[in-house]
Amino acid sequence: MTETNTPTPTPLVARVESDLVRALKGRDQTTLQTLRLLKAAAKNAEIAKRSQLSEEEYGDVIRHQVKMRRDAATEYEKAGYSDRAEQERAEMAVLQAYLPAQMDVEAVREVVRGVIAETAASGPGDIGKVMSGSMRLLKGKADGATVNSVAREMLSGQPG
Numbered sequence: 001m002t003e004t005n006t007p008t009p010t011p012l013v014a015r016v017e018s019d020l021v022r023a024l025k026g027r028d029q030t031t032l033q034t035l036r037l038l039k040a041a042a043k044n045a046e047i048a049k050r051s052q053l054s055e056e057e058y059g060d061v062i063r064h065q066v067k068m069r070r071d072a073a074t075e076y077e078k079a080g081y082s083d084r085a086e087q088e089r090a091e092m093a094v095l096q097a098y099l100p101a102q103m104d105v106e107a108v109r110e111v112v113r114g115v116i117a118e119t120a121a122s123g124p125g126d127i128g129k130v131m132s133g134s135m136r137l138l139k140g141k142a143d144g145a146t147v148n149s150v151a152r153e154m155l156s157g158q159p160g
Contacts, residue, residue: 010055012098013042034091038065059099059140066095067144103142105150111137112150124155 009017016035023031042061046053053061073088103111115133119126130151138147 010053010058012055012058013053016098030087030090031094034094037091038062038095041065056140062095062098063140066092066099069095100140102146103138105146108134108138108142108147108150109154111142112147112154116151116154121155124152127151127155130155 016038020032020035020039022028023035038061041064042053042058045057045061049057069088069092073085073092076082076085076088112130112134115121115130115137116126119129119133121127121130127148131148134147134151135144
């Protein structure tokens with residue numbers, strides 16, 4: 001009787017794998033390319049960690065890939081390459097399908113308001129305290145840029 005040390009993939013990894021096969025069969029180049037790059041990034045993260053990624057860690061890799069594409073789309077837009085920016089946004093949409101739904105701005109505002117009260121933050125100089133507390137509570141549920149924008153708005157005394 002021999003044992004295999006092949007770890008079972010997490011549900012998220014299995015979903016990415018099946019979608020990759022579906023994209024290959026359906027000749028969906030955007031999805032295929034995006035998921036191949038995601039798998040490579042996840043593999044690099046596993047190599048760095050020296051073990052298989054957990055579901056949460058795999059989600060972190062996806063969030064990082066989404067952020068990279070958002071930043072790239074912004075830069076392409078600034079440089080006047082709208083076709084490349086659209087390609088980055090299309091890849092970002094493929095990746096976002098694997099992430100849980102993001103909270104709306106009002107829900108983020110409520111969490112940030114609670115953190116501001118909890119930390120007794122009183123002005124823009126307290127953004128670090130507010131961001132660390134807010135991101136701890138909102139990790140995976142809200143985009144960091146949105147949280148930062150809401151926190152800065154609330155700390156500067158603007159209506160919100």
